[in-house]
Structures are given as C-alpha cells and as structure tokens.
Amino acid sequence: MGWKPYIHMPRKHYDWENPPELEAHSKVKHEILRDYIVEYIKVYGKNPHVPKLPMYFIDGFAGGGKYWLQRPSQIVSGSPFIMMEACVEGETYVNKERTTNPFQVFGQYFFIDKDKDAHYGLRKNIENSHFAPWLNQGRIQLIKSTFNQAIETIIQRIETANPKARALFLLDQYGYNQISVGMINKILSRLPFSEIILNFNVDSLINYISEKNIDSFIEKTQFSLDHLRGRVEQLWEKGDEDNRRQILQKYFYEAITRDCGAGYYESFFIKNPHGYGLYWLIHMSRQPTARHVMNEIGWRYGNEVVQYAGEGLDRFNMMGYSPLHDDRFMAGELEIFSFQPAYHQMTLERLSEQIPRMLHGRFSNGVKVEEFLNATCNHTGASKAQYLTTLTSLHAGNEITLMDENGRVLRRGSKAKEKLVLLATNQPKLFL
Numbered sequence: 001m002g003w004k005p006y007i008h009m010p011r012k013h014y015d016w017e018n019p020p021e022l023e024a025h026s027k028v029k030h031e032i033l034r035d036y037i038v039e040y041i042k043v044y045g046k047n048p049h050v051p052k053l054p055m056y057f058i059d060g061f062a063g064g065g066k067y068w069l070q071r072p073s074q075i076v077s078g079s080p081f082i083m084m085e086a087c088v089e090g091e092t093y094v095n096k097e098r099t100t101n102p103f104q105v106f107g108q109y110f111f112i113d114k115d116k117d118a119h120y121g122l123r124k125n126i127e128n129s130h131f132a133p134w135l136n137q138g139r140i141q142l143i144k145s146t147f148n149q150a151i152e153t154i155i156q157r158i159e160t161a162n163p164k165a166r167a168l169f170l171l172d173q174y175g176y177n178q179i180s181v182g183m184i185n186k187i188l189s190r191l192p193f194s195e196i197i198l199n200f201n202v203d204s205l206i207n208y209i210s211e212k213n214i215d216s217f218i219e220k221t222q223f224s225l226d227h228l229r230g231r232v233e234q235l236w237e238k239g240d241e242d243n244r245r246q247i248l249q250k251y252f253y254e255a256i257t258r259d260c261g262a263g264y265y266e267s268f269f270i271k272n273p274h275g276y277g278l279y280w281l282i283h284m285s286r287q288p289t290a291r292h293v294m295n296e297i298g299w300r301y302g303n304e305v306v307q308y309a310g311e312g313l314d315r316f317n318m319m320g321y322s323p324l325h326d327d328r329f330m331a332g333e334l335e336i337f338s339f340q341p342a343y344h345q346m347t348l349e350r351l352s353e354q355i356p357r358m359l360h361g362r363f364s365n366g367v368k369v370e371e372f373l374n375a376t377c378n379h380t381g382a383s384k385a386q387y388l389t390t391l392t393s394l395h396a397g398n399e400i401t402l403m404d405e406n407g408r409v410l411r412r413g414s415k416a417k418e419k420l421v422l423l424a425t426n427q428p429k430l431f432l
Contacts, residue, residue: 021068312380
C-alpha cells in the first residue's frame, strides 16, 4: 500500500475553561523554552556591572496559559506563564551569584491569540496569578488577533522604545504554514537583537505536501522549495517516515539559512513517544551566543530530541548538498544524530578529524577561534565547549597551532579560548 498524500490535521479547538491535556513532547518543548530563557539570562547577567536586562517576549500563538498534565496529574503552565516564570527564575539565580549590584530582568510581554476563548482564558489565568500586577502595570499586553495582523504594531512599539532591544519571539504555530520567510526577515531586519523560536508539526507537513498543493504552500510561506516541485511523490513513495523527515529537513534548513537573514541557527526534532507528530524546533538569531545557548539546551535533552544528520562539521551535508543525491537516503544511508553521551564522544572524534583539514583548506590563512566557531557552527551539532575541548587536544598533539593575538605560539598544554588564533601545523603565519 503506497503513500497517501494530504492527510491534513487541523488545529484542535480547546475549551480553555478546562485546561487541555499537554502531550509528552509538548511538555519537552515547554521545558526547552524555560531552560533557554533561564540560561540566556544567566549568560547576560554574568557581567556584574550590568544592572538590568530589558527584554521583550512575544508569544504569537499564546493559548490559554494552562494545561493538564496526565502523569503526574496536575495543572501546568503554558508558554506565556513559562516566559514570565523563567524570567523570575533567571533573575533570582543571577542575584544569588552576585555580592554587589543587584540585577533585574525587566520583561515586557505580548501574548497573541486569535481564539476568543484562549484570549479570555489567558486573561483569567493571569488575573488569578501573582503576575496580575504586571497586567495592571501594562507590562503584559493581551492581543486578540492573528500574529500576522499584530506584528507590525508590536515591531513599531519596540522600535520606538529601543530599536536595539532584545526580543524573543516564540512562534509555536498551529501546524506548518502560518509563518512566512518574509515575516521572519521583517522581524530580524528591523529588530536586529531579536531571535525567533519557530515550531513546525513536521509529520503533518509531510502528510500535507503533495504535487497538487506544493505551489500554494510555497506561495504562502515563501520558502524556496523549487527542487521539490515534480519530485514529492517520487521521494515520499520510496522511503519511510524517517527518510521523509530527513529530506524535508535538508530542503527547509537550506531555505531557512539562505533566505531568513538570521546568521545563526539551531534545530532539532522533539520526539513523540507514540511515534507520530514530531515537532521541529528551529532557533534563529543574529547573535552567535544565542545559538550556543540553544545548542547546549539540546544536549540536555538527549533522550527527547534528535537530528536526521551526521555528527561532524557538515551535519546536513549542506556544504556539498545536491537534491540529485536524495536517492541515497532511500538506499538506507540514513544518519540520525542524538544529543546523548555516545554522540558526545563521536562528535569529538569527528571534529578532531575535520578541523585540521579545514584549517589547511578553507582557513589556510589562519583564523581566530571565535571566528572559526561562528563560521562553522550552523552546520554542526557540536557545542562551543566541544569545539574548545577538541582544539585544546589538537594543539596538545601538535596537529594544530594555537597562538595569542601577538603571534606567540602557546605551550602545548594550553587551553583553547575564543580570542586565540588558529593555524594548521606547519602552516605559514599569513593570518598575522
């Protein structure tokens, strides 16, 4: 029995008076959001001379704010409350670490949902919480609208208040086609210190895309997926769900990194223990530190997240990728990368093989460690710590050379740091 296209899964309509059930992989998605915000605040608050972090939080599909978790049975926070709770948690942590100069996170929140029941339910839940004063003070704005209708006003408000403000956009869309490339570009270009967490229901997307509707999907989302035209059913028919996810990941990741103007990206699939209904989380930012933080969060959730990718510096084979090679995935050459301890060691081994070759080739004139990391991080699941561990080991083994900014070669036992300079061993010091 062949593949059946277009099994469209519409958005559920929830009765927000009674919190809807939170599925296991949605719980992981929420935990990642919480951990990311807390870690972001910790990194920002490391500088003891910084007294305040003003930041905007925009939830484009906010829902009613509360869910029911079956195991253990309890009411848990939805994304609007997670954003606010994480800010309090991060601020508390930073202040515990400081001995002087108290630190404050001044968050302002825009919670958007077009559903009137969700809008009403969220207001009631906030009014009945300890965040109610923020609502009365105007720090929380509840907007009954679609995200696309609300975004221009929100961008203008942030631009007027502080065009260099940090802003986190959570776009946990209901499905797969409500956010366009143009919208992402608009946010990142006008708010250069913003970042976006975008979610796709990837299995619904796979079931949706067919030869009949790919043109309308491309027109609506503006993703550059021309290579899929005329090939969808051919590719889908040959493989299983994992094959389709990998091919889709390749096409979309290529389009996102080329068209969205972010600069830095991290992505992973959040597994559903029941098999079907994976979320694909994509993080976009113009700041490399934000990418590194999200990558480190991924390693925390090694049992729950996965990439259809290799463990080296070209995890999606994007540097030399051609759609003509898609058939090799159908022949069983599927690569799956998991953020687990075994893959940690595999990642270190692969980096140790690839970095010296890359220094002899692409970076033959030498490069600062920080610049090397930033130039290659989009194409690897390796963390910043794994990079530095590998560089330290390679320098100790005389496979690469680490120098300070004055051109002095460091002792072979020295640790790699971002401000140092990388050079292949026996390579002339052209960088300096």
